[in-house]
Amino acid sequence: MKKKILYLINEDWFFCSHFLDRAKAAHQSGYDVVVVTRVRAHQRDIIDSGLRLIPFQNDRRSVNPFSELRRLWRLISIYHQERPTLCHHIALKSVLLGTIAAKITNVTAIVNAPVGLGYVFSSNNKITYLLRPFVRFALKLFLNPNNSKVIFENFDDMEYFCKKNYVRRDRSILIRGAGIDLEKFRPVPEPFGKPVILLAARMLYDKGVREFVEAATLLRNQGIDACFKLVGGLDPDNRAAIPEAVLNDWVAQGLVEWLGHRTDIAQQLATCHIVCLPSYREGLPKFLLEAAASSRPIVTTDVPGCREVVLHGDNGLLVPPRDAIHLSKALKILIESEVLRAKMGERGRRRSESEFSNNKVITETLCVYQQSLEVIN
Structure with missing residues (x-):
């Protein structure tokens, strides 16, 4: 009888973006693979990969x-x-509910991946402030039970969880992000014309979209001739969602272009000069990995997840979070220096090849599965 792996994850799009390649590799290695998630636009992608899909309604x-x-x-x-x-x-709510369900039904091997700490830990509003003690208590109970391993995407989160005694250090594993397809995302020359700065993410305040727009405004007032583009769809289920009316107002003022949800990120990267993601906190942002592999210099925030991809002064620049002034200064440095952009872009590609390849992430994840199952045999 085949060993069966069950993935529990909030959204089908996130599974396809970050875990489909690993699940396909597990299936090709002989595992029976089941995906439990909220089904929206990616049902066919999952089923055509040879995986079984069980719809699960979830409200984030x-x-x-x-x-x-x-x-x-x-x-x-x-x-x-x-x-x-x-x-x-995968993700905090799935980790907590899934672990309880697994323990009740006597599942003996559990792999938990909190990914980023999410809105509960990055936001300062009253609801998240009240929720945080309960979430911390639940994490201590359910994040790292017996016969479980915990995968982190960045070193900061792993250290935080270990120091808080949410996980045992010998059961914590660092696998840096979702991996990047180095054939799909390849170095391409800069386009001609005025510099284009690209931010690709869900349209959420905690992705730093507001600071990006503020930085664009500051630079325009200084006479800097550049184009600022937003790529990403709305996410109304997220408490940090930016209303569509706000985005349309920014566009109407001529501050940014908003292209909405796009699947051609490689092409979008080929048409830009600089990549920017001023996020408040991340697991390990795939967009930055794609940018580095495409040899684009990056301006991002000095926060967990983002600084895992960018070394300040090497393949990009790090700025404080929630700080449009420092963000605008860093962007100006790269806008005005083609030589520096080329140097940082080359360094980013090298880091992608040595540290963030898709094959590396798949191999490390399958190794975790094998080790987890060996313990119970």
């Missing part, structure tokens, strides 16, 4: 305990029916 905004208990009951039913050998839970 919900903090209603009764709603979460209903979801937990549904998960327990799924786990009881599927009898997975190993469960891979």
Whole structure:
């Protein structure tokens, strides 16, 4: 009988963007693979990869305990029916609910991946402030139970969780991001014309989109001739979502261009000169990996996840989070120096090849599965 891996993840698009290649590799290695997620636009991508898909309705905004208990009951039913050998839970809510369901149904091997610490830890509003103690308590109980391993995408988060005693150090593993397809994202020469600065992300305040627009305004007022582009769709289920009306107002003022959701990120990177992501906190942003592989210099924030990709002065520049003034100064440096852009872009490609390749991430993840299953055999 094949060993069965069950992936629990909030959204099908995030699974396809960050974990599909690993799941396909697991399937090709002989595992039966089941994906439990909210199904939207990527059902065919998952099924055509030879994976089984179980729809699971999930509300990322919900903090209603009764709603979460209903979801937990549904998960327990799924786990009881599927009898997975190993469960891979991705993102905080999936980690907590999935681990409880796995323990109740006697799943013996658990891999938890908190990814980034998310909105609960990056936001300063009243709801997240009240939620944080409960989340911390739940993490201590369920993040790292017996026969489990915890995968982190960056060193900062791994150290934080270990020092807080949420995880045991000998069960924590660093796998840096989702990996990057080095054939798809390749170095291309800069386009001619005025500099284009590109930010690609979901349109969320905690991605630093507002600071990006403010920096664009500051530079325009200084007479800097550059084009600022936003690529990314709306995410109304996220509490940090930017209203469409706000985005349209920025566009109407001529501050930025907003292209909406795009799947041709490699082409978008080929048409820009500088990449920018002033996020408040990340796991390890795939967009920055794609930018580095495409030999584009990067301006990002000195926060967990982002500084895992960018070494200040090497393949980009780091600035403080929530600081449009420093962001504008860093962007100005690169806008005015083609030589520096080329040097940093070359360094980024080298780092991508040595540290962030797709093959490296797949190999490391399959090794975690194998080690987890060896413990219970």
